């Protein structure tokens with residue numbers, strides 16, 4: 001917000017708010033864009049007008065942009081992370097299991113089977 | 121069920137129970153009865169601490185894993201479990217805020233005996249087969265429990281469990297991979313696996329809790345914090361895992377174990393409820409004290425780092 005000419009309305013500007021929308025009760029708040037507004041209450045109203053004219057949502061978070069601490073896109077660690085083989089950490093690294101269960105005349109199961117059990 | 125039973129005339133309690141019965145989800149910022157809040161804290165705190173203590177039996181096998189890939193996978197799993205602990209404690213802390221509880225309290229509670237952790241993590245893991253069977257049966261059982269909580273009335277819990285379950289799917293395959301490798305191995309390896317199954321089976325029968333549920337557990341059902349009974353979860357576990365163990369040509373140490381196809385129910389021998397119950401309450405399992413000691417040492421030994429970080433931040437803000 002404004003500098004030292006704080007009392008001069010002409011030189012004051014709206015703050016930028018980043019907007020996060022939650023679509024359903026078990027959903028996460030997801031970043032959708034940003035708005036400018038004079039207050040957090042106004043930012044919520046503007047966000048609703050800008051992003052939810054058609055889509056439905058159950059909750060909006062607005063966060064003053066200056067309160068967001070982002071990583072740098074130059075931080076290539078994220079890519080290096082992807083370059084190393086991490087198959088030992090993923091389900092995809094264990095496809096052999098299914099073949100082996102078959103050799104024991106048993107069907108392989110995945111977590112989805114157990115989640116489906118829970119809903120029965 | 122009698123919604124406003126203990127807070128007579130409190131219309132907020134009635135409205136809250138109506139929300140629960142409509143299947144609505146509760147958020148951290150919503151009004152909630154104190155009983156609901158306390159039950160949630162108890163459940164999620166215990167769950168989070170169990171994730172952390174759950175890393176210990178497997179961490180013991182990291183230096184002794186049979187090859188690099190197994191070692192990497194085991195490290196990855198241990199990292200995941202500690203991560204699950206962090207996520208769950210965060211959810212519990214938001215709930216415990218009115219009581220002034222912070223992360224340090226949540227952690228210290230385990231070695232001061234104010235929070236319990238799952239029976240399985242008090243047990244010893246003497247062989248490599250135990251490391252595999254933990255992933256196979258303990259994670260399997262934990263997934264069955266966690267999957268049943270995905271639909272919990274407390275939305276932050278359900279949300280974080282969705283994330284946790286996604287990672288558990290790797291734990292499940294990792295455990296089965298070790299078990300399958302031993303099952304198709306030498307006689308000695310098969311024998312080691314057989315011993316581990318015998319070692320863990322009674323613990324797994326205890327894991328889901330007594331068929332006759334405690335008052336607190338029943339209240340959790342009323343509030344739809346959980347929606348399945350102990351017995352339902354145990355039956356699902358046996359139904360999924362007994363046939364798999366048998367398919368491997370291995371035995372289960374329970375002569376009573378059998379399936380009734382008409383009722384789709386399994387009969388089984390009850391575990392020693394008193395022995396396990398005492399172990400969980402008093403931390404008297406084969407490895408309870410050793411692991412609690414390590415946990416305490418880790419927490420207290422790192423205190424100077426946490427303090428230094430806070431001091432550095434204070435100094436930095438003062439400088440601005």
Ligand SMILES: [Fe+2]
Pocket residue numbers: 171200201204284288
């Ligand atoms: Fe976990």
Ligand SMILES: [Fe+2]
Pocket residue numbers: 201259262288291
């Ligand atoms: Fe796990």
